[in-house]
Amino acid sequence: METAGRAVADHLQHHFPAGHVLLLAGSGANGGDALVAARHLLALEREVTVLAQPSKHPLSQLNKRRLSAVGVEAQTLSAANLRRVLTGAQMVGGVVVDGLLGTGFVPPLRPELSELVEIINQSGLKVLSIDLPSGLDASNAQRPEAAVRAAQTVTFGGLKPALIYGPAAHAAGEVSVADLRVPPEWVLREAVALRLTDAEIAAKLPVRFADAHKGTAGRIWMVGGHPGTVGAPALAGLGALRVGAGLVSIYSGADVPLITPELMVHRVEMDDQLSALENEVKPDALAVGMGLGPNAAQVARTVLSWTIPTVVDADALQPELAGHGHDQVIWTPHPGEAARLLGVTTPEITAGPLSAARQLQSKFGGVVVLKGGPSTLATGNGLFVSRGGHPGMASAGMGDTLSGILAGLLGQGLSAEDAALCGVRLHSKAGELAGAKHGYGLTATDVSGEVGAAWLALVRGA
Ligand SMILES: NC(=O)C1=CN([C@@H]2O[C@H](COP(=O)(O)OP(=O)(O)OC[C@H]3O[C@@H](n4cnc5c(N)ncnc54)[C@H](OP(=O)(O)O)[C@@H]3O)[C@@H](O)[C@H]2O)[C@@H](O)CC1
């Protein structure tokens, strides 16, 4: 609570360096954080007013006494008091700190709290919420009518679903994560997500020596394509080339168009055992499923038995593959495919992408990339959220490009976790660059064309 409250005070000082601060403390630990923040703000020579609900929480009680010891008496938090303070002259240009409710809130909001939330929102003042805007259910992407509308939120340990996914996330404003040095097990247990900076992603990208050649830069296979969906493995192949893969081959049961002559396209008999490929030297990594058609689960099972780094996408994302994966597999469902894998509906996935990703990872192992805007990643080490991209990416073939990017990175020696973290961000960054040129008319080929620029931008910190 001490570290959390101090982080709130530091954040406020940085983002709102002037103006009176009204801190609202609820009855739980969230309110305790507000009381701690008030004490640290005093030390920063800020003028504060504190309105607090009575609390049975021992640490909150202690922090109220500590605040009193440094000269600030918390007044009772009632609708009348709140209105009086908010309309006072001192609040002109001031800031409200919302410490009413945090993760202990169990909806629905009781009427007396609803009234307080309404008064805060009507004040027109900037609000900094502690952990999450009061009224939001931390684990839910829905936005209830009565929820504080924050300009900024300082959250702790990791991102809660309500801070990531819309429409709830729209109430949180700009979200910062204060590092309370929580252990990775806590992140997994609490189902909160981590977000890596672009600099952290860039540090994971493969680095090549000057004597690299095509044989050392990753031999990649794309296994996919079926009459009607032959473009999918070709788009994936292009994605792999654009992240620097040395040799990219496509194996398909149908005639795949040669969208770029650097791809080696092979038409093979796509039987369950992939007999045509049995005697080939296996690649460094592969992606399976893009436009593969009806026989995809069996083909994927054969490919997975080779235990080489593998991306499983699209038609190959079938529930019967549970138990057939290994540590170096990246599963890349969109919400519809995730619903198929877990035997639930798509709205159930979109209502709780963090827990869906976590369930998928525990069922299928390896690394899961639950695609969307944002994408949610689940690995054995925790949950990650990757923002970015462009609305123009809502077009067919974007996922195929991602599969190729991921396979290309796996083939250059990245672990499944690092390939997923880097690949998803490279893809979304390329989408941003391509979106700036093409708007909603963006195609998957355009995105591939910007992957190199995206890579350089991440490395240069642009
Ligand atoms: N975990 C950690 O490691 C850390 C946690 N930290 C902090 O702790 C926070 C979680 O604290 P928490 O568990 O005390 O819950 P919190 O949200 O403050 O309030 C619970 C109170 O709300 C009330 N209430 C509930 N439902 C209600 C309703 N429908 N309508 C109205 N009221 C309702 C209920 O009151 P009662 O029913 O008792 O009257 C209950 O007492 C977390 O968000 C973060 O800020 C940090 O210090 C950093 C480390």
Ligand SMILES: Nc1ncnc2c1ncn2[C@@H]1O[C@H](COP(=O)(O)OP(=O)(O)O)[C@@H](O)[C@H]1O
């Ligand atoms: N609005 C958006 N913002 C960011 N990324 C998006 C958006 N819409 C789609 N994407 C990305 O585009 C890709 C779409 O994948 P998918 O649905 O599998 O496409 P397809 O099956 O047509 O190849 C995902 O990586 C997803 O994250």
